[in-house]
Amino acid sequence: MSILDSKIPEGPLADKWTKHKNEINLVNPANKRNIDIIVVGTGLAGGSAAATLAELGYNVKTFCYQDSPRRAHSIAAQGGINAAKNYQGDGDSVYRLFYDTVKGGDYRSREANVHRLAEVSTNIIDQCVAQGVPFAREYGGLLDNRSFGGVLVSRTFYAKGQTGQQLLLGAYSAMNRQINRGKIKSHTRHEMLDIVKIDGKARGIIARNLVTGEIERHSAHAVVLASGGYGNLFYLSTYAMGSNVTATWKAHRRGAYFANPCYTQIHPTCIPVSGDHQSKLTLMSESLRNDGRIWVPKRKEDAEAIRAGKLKPTQLAEEERDYYLERRYPAFGNLVPRDVASRAAKERCDAGFGVNKTGEAVYLDFAAAIQRYGTEKAYTSGNSNPTKEEVTKLGTDVVEAKYGNLFQMYEKIVDENPYETPMMIYPAVHYAMGGLWVDYNLQTTIPGCYAAGEANFSDHGANRLGASALMQGLADGYFVLPYTIGDYLSNDILTGKIPTDTPEFDEAENQVKEHIQKLMSGSGTHSVDYYHKKLGKIMWNKCGMSRNEKELKEAIEEITALREDFWKNVKVPGTSDTMNPELEKAGRVADFLELGELFAKDALDRRESCGGHFREESVEPSGEQKGEALRDDENYKYVAAWEYQGVPQKAKLHKEALVFDNIELKTRSYK
Amino acid sequence: MNLTLKIWRQKDAKSKGSMVNYPISGIEDDMSFLEMMDVLNEELINKGEEPVVFDHDCREGICGSCSLQINGQPHGPDRLITACQLHMRSFKDGDTIFIEPFRAKAFPVIKDLMIDRSAFDRIQQAGGYISVNTSGNTVDANAIPIEKENADDSFAAATCIGCGACVAACKNASAMLFTSAKVSQFALLPQGQVEATDRVMAMVNQMDEEGFGNCTNTGACEIECPKGISLENIARMNREYLAASLKG
Numbered sequence: 001m002s003i004l005d006s007k008i009p010e011g012p013l014a015d016k017w018t019k020h021k022n023e024i025n026l027v028n029p030a031n032k033r034n035i036d037i038i039v040v041g042t043g044l045a046g047g048s049a050a051a052t053l054a055e056l057g058y059n060v061k062t063f064c065y066q067d068s069p070r071r072a073h074s075i076a077a078q079g080g081i082n083a084a085k086n087y088q089g090d091g092d093s094v095y096r097l098f099y100d101t102v103k104g105g106d107y108r109s110r111e112a113n114v115h116r117l118a119e120v121s122t123n124i125i126d127q128c129v130a131q132g133v134p135f136a137r138e139y140g141g142l143l144d145n146r147s148f149g150g151v152l153v154s155r156t157f158y159a160k161g162q163t164g165q166q167l168l169l170g171a172y173s174a175m176n177r178q179i180n181r182g183k184i185k186s187h188t189r190h191e192m193l194d195i196v197k198i199d200g201k202a203r204g205i206i207a208r209n210l211v212t213g214e215i216e217r218h219s220a221h222a223v224v225l226a227s228g229g230y231g232n233l234f235y236l237s238t239y240a241m242g243s244n245v246t247a248t249w250k251a252h253r254r255g256a257y258f259a260n261p262c263y264t265q266i267h268p269t270c271i272p273v274s275g276d277h278q279s280k281l282t283l284m285s286e287s288l289r290n291d292g293r294i295w296v297p298k299r300k301e302d303a304e305a306i307r308a309g310k311l312k313p314t315q316l317a318e319e320e321r322d323y324y325l326e327r328r329y330p331a332f333g334n335l336v337p338r339d340v341a342s343r344a345a346k347e348r349c350d351a352g353f354g355v356n357k358t359g360e361a362v363y364l365d366f367a368a369a370i371q372r373y374g375t376e377k378a379y380t381s382g383n384s385n386p387t388k389e390e391v392t393k394l395g396t397d398v399v400e401a402k403y404g405n406l407f408q409m410y411e412k413i414v415d416e417n418p419y420e421t422p423m424m425i426y427p428a429v430h431y432a433m434g435g436l437w438v439d440y441n442l443q444t445t446i447p448g449c450y451a452a453g454e455a456n457f458s459d460h461g462a463n464r465l466g467a468s469a470l471m472q473g474l475a476d477g478y479f480v481l482p483y484t485i486g487d488y489l490s491n492d493i494l495t496g497k498i499p500t501d502t503p504e505f506d507e508a509e510n511q512v513k514e515h516i517q518k519l520m521s522g523s524g525t526h527s528v529d530y531y532h533k534k535l536g537k538i539m540w541n542k543c544g545m546s547r548n549e550k551e552l553k554e555a556i557e558e559i560t561a562l563r564e565d566f567w568k569n570v571k572v573p574g575t576s577d578t579m580n581p582e583l584e585k586a587g588r589v590a591d592f593l594e595l596g597e598l599f600a601k602d603a604l605d606r607r608e609s610c611g612g613h614f615r616e617e618s619v620e621p622s623g624e625q626k627g628e629a630l631r632d633d634e635n636y637k638y639v640a641a642w643e644y645q646g647v648p649q650k651a652k653l654h655k656e657a658l659v660f661d662n663i664e665l666k667t668r669s670y671k
Numbered sequence: 672m673n674l675t676l677k678i679w680r681q682k683d684a685k686s687k688g689s690m691v692n693y694p695i696s697g698i699e700d701d702m703s704f705l706e707m708m709d710v711l712n713e714e715l716i717n718k719g720e721e722p723v724v725f726d727h728d729c730r731e732g733i734c735g736s737c738s739l740q741i742n743g744q745p746h747g748p749d750r751l752i753t754a755c756q757l758h759m760r761s762f763k764d765g766d767t768i769f770i771e772p773f774r775a776k777a778f779p780v781i782k783d784l785m786i787d788r789s790a791f792d793r794i795q796q797a798g799g800y801i802s803v804n805t806s807g808n809t810v811d812a813n814a815i816p817i818e819k820e821n822a823d824d825s826f827a828a829a830t831c832i833g834c835g836a837c838v839a840a841c842k843n844a845s846a847m848l849f850t851s852a853k854v855s856q857f858a859l860l861p862q863g864q865v866e867a868t869d870r871v872m873a874m875v876n877q878m879d880e881e882g883f884g885n886c887t888n889t890g891a892c893e894i895e896c897p898k899g900i901s902l903e904n905i906a907r908m909n910r911e912y913l914a915a916s917l918k919g
Binding site: 048051052067070073075085120127129132134141162165169174176177179211240241242279283409413478479482524571578579 | 699701702703705706713715719720721724726727728729730731732733734735736752756758760782785787791795796798799800802803804805810811813815817819822825829833856857860862
């Protein structure tokens with residue numbers, strides 16, 4: 001029997017959350033004034049949690065490494081946010097959103113958590129509108145919706161291609177109101193470097209002031225980690241440069257279990273790598289797959305000629321192109337889920353059909369859409385016999401109206417006109433479904449330490465659907481955590497202020513200082529980026545879109561060796577008592593070098609294919625689905641929660657069995 | 672290509688800074704401006720020197736961290752982009768590039784090219800919000816229809832990324848475009864009407880307190896804004912401010 005207690009409330013699925021809210025303990029308003037809460041990270045989850053907790057009356061301290069809470073990477077989310085409003089009357093419901101999310105996650109998430117997420121999704125939209133978030137509207141003045149991958153209804157609310165920005169600025173404005181009231185103390189340019197435990201409970205953090213280099217002690221009655229995902233483990237990703245795992249990894253080292261680290265989302269439509277200098281990958285919204293057709297040349301010679309610059313894609317005739325998604329998945333075609341589309345692109349490129357000078361890119365072609373829209377537009381404008389030029393012109397206008405900003409972004413980066421020549425795309429790391437293990441109350445295995453948003457593992461299973469990350473971040477912060485944390489804090493009304501001059505704080509601060517000292521005293525052979533890039537290559541090649549036992553074992557060995565080398569030979573210039581971005585990076589990469597090993601171990605342990613985790617050994621052996629991902633519900637229908645034991649590869653596995661009372665487990669087929 | 676970089680180096684807020692020459696070679700067209708800076712920093716680290724400090728994070732033009740004055744222009748020569756979206760193909764072999772931080776009294780330098788823009792946060796804290804609690808008990812989102820045109824204009828104002836290019840572009844270092852964008856976002860929505868008077872007064876007062884200059888309508892801010900925030904917002908804020916002042 002596992003020691004993990006998910007604390008899922010009893011009763012029918014749809015009543016659990018309401019019943020739970022009615023039964024948990026509350027803290028009276030006068031007592032809330034005596035309770036302090038630390039929130040690490042100010043993105044959608046952290047920002048919304050901080051604002052709400054302060055509104056309730058708690059004293060909140062927020063921490064972010066950026067110079068302002070408004071710059072957290074939630075700001076970069078493009079597409080939208082899901083909510084079961086059913087404003088379109090197309091049959092959406094809380095149950096449907098719940099069902100789509102569990103199925104999309106390949107049946108590796110908790111039913112009760114996902115149902116709660118679907119329930120509160122509608123409140124989020126009401127709340128954001130009340131805050132003044134300018135969502136897209138129709139001419140009648142009501143909110144507009146669009147559809148996203150993997151679902152049959154139109155439930156995505158959006159603000160052009162900047163939905164994340166608008167939602168984050170909403171949470172930031174709610175925070176500002178509380179900062180103005182003195183209820184939130186905002187610590188910007190601060191990085192959490194350890195969590196402090198007293199009598200087994202999280203009671204504070206050690207943070208570094210990034211401007212002065214000072215090491216600071218901050219105490220609280222509870223600590224909320226909302227520090228985002230760990231995709232920068234791969235070096236190249238769509239994450240911000242500063243996104244890191246340090247806060248959650250330090251908590252892991254102090255006793256918080258890390259769940260399903262190998263579940264990482266690799267998004268199929270990103271701008272390909274152009275060379276070794278590349279620091280970051282840029283996403284092209286999933287919405288492009290509604291109109292773009294994905295292909296590579298049918299003949300290898302043509303692919304080679306394209307790579308050598310001797311042939312242009314537009315010179316290839318229809319029959320010389322392989323629209324491989326339409327070929328392999330006739331039912332869903334170009335709109336298969338993200339994990340499937342990414343693997344298919346890799347398969348073609350590995351087989352030698354990739355384009356771009358690197359051979360790691362496929363085409364996303366809008367020529368057919370331009371012709372289709374152009375013909376339609378000519379017809380509706382009364383031109384029954386348009387010339388080819390007229391059709392192209394009209395069609396280009398339609399495509400520009402729909403995707404203009406994305407096409408412009410592409411042209412700026414690649415320097416090619418995507419209206420005239422097909423876009424080149426390739427998959428890139430985009431999101432981490434794994435994270436700190438939390439119970440139904442979002443509490444980690446350290447009492448008093450909570451994890452919200454991408455930092456926890458809870459809602460997306462093995463694959464996240466589009467427009468669900470924003471929903472989860474705000475659900476956790478605005479509507480879940482503020483309730484559940486009260487239940488825990490109701491025991492702390494008499495505790496009084498937590499002092500910071502205690503042996504526990506001494507010990508944690510000393511550890512942090514030693515760690516920094518050690519980072520500064522490497523032999524100075526290689527820069528931090530040198531190690532980060534090497535780690536990224538190992539992860540991408542051996543723990544990426546397709547994984548097997550042999551390579552995962554190699555990855556563990558290589559990462560261990562790289563970590564040793566890092567600690568001996570890393571070069572961190574400057575000093576630790578001033579602003580020193582290289583030191584910040586070094587600390588983050590040191591943690592990635594540990595997480596990477598646990599990631600590979602988790603991937604090795606899970607000998608099934610599910611969602612973003614594809615094991616070459618676990619594929620459909622025959623029939624129509626031959627070669628497709630094969631889930632193993634009999635042996636792997638559990639959450640893998642890892643307990644730190646000194647070295648990542650020695651981590652101890654705890655299993656939380658997943659129980660599906662309301663949904664029947666099926667094979668995801670897109671044929 | 673080979674370039675000469677002239678970069679502002681300043682140890683900390685108290686020290687005096689100066690321009691330092693750095694020749695750099697092997698720069699490719701496909702690199703972004705910040706990737707070129709990465710190449711320089713890698714070289715400096717390998718030579719045992721301290722790398723150049725600059726703010727950057729998302730590298731896709733949305734976080735607003737970029738604050739580089741490149742050849743005298745905020746975010747460099749191209750329009751409607753931030754420095755991270757600027758690519759080296761905008762330059763040619765042999766060019767000399769001047770790289771400084773955004774300059775304004777209200778944006779003190781922290782180190783090298785990194786500046787302190789917390790004045791912007793304080794302007795927002797003074798009133799850049801709607802006072803509504805996150806109880807989940809607000810009215811249904813569709814209960815108040817909003818004219819599409821107003822919703823679109825409100826959105827356009829709300830796309831400000833808070834980088835400060837407007838201040839850096841202004842000869843008076845005025846923060847009118849930044850402040851007016853937030854005032855406008857709410858002024859255009861019915862939800863924002865209730866507190867409109869207090870909001871504009873509080874935000875403008877805070878802006879003045881921070882030491883930003885006055886607006887003399889040169890329009891440089893609009894031209895350099897990477898998000899194309901319109902000057903109309905300043906006109907709207909002036910109307911709001913006048914109305915609020917008359918109300919007392």
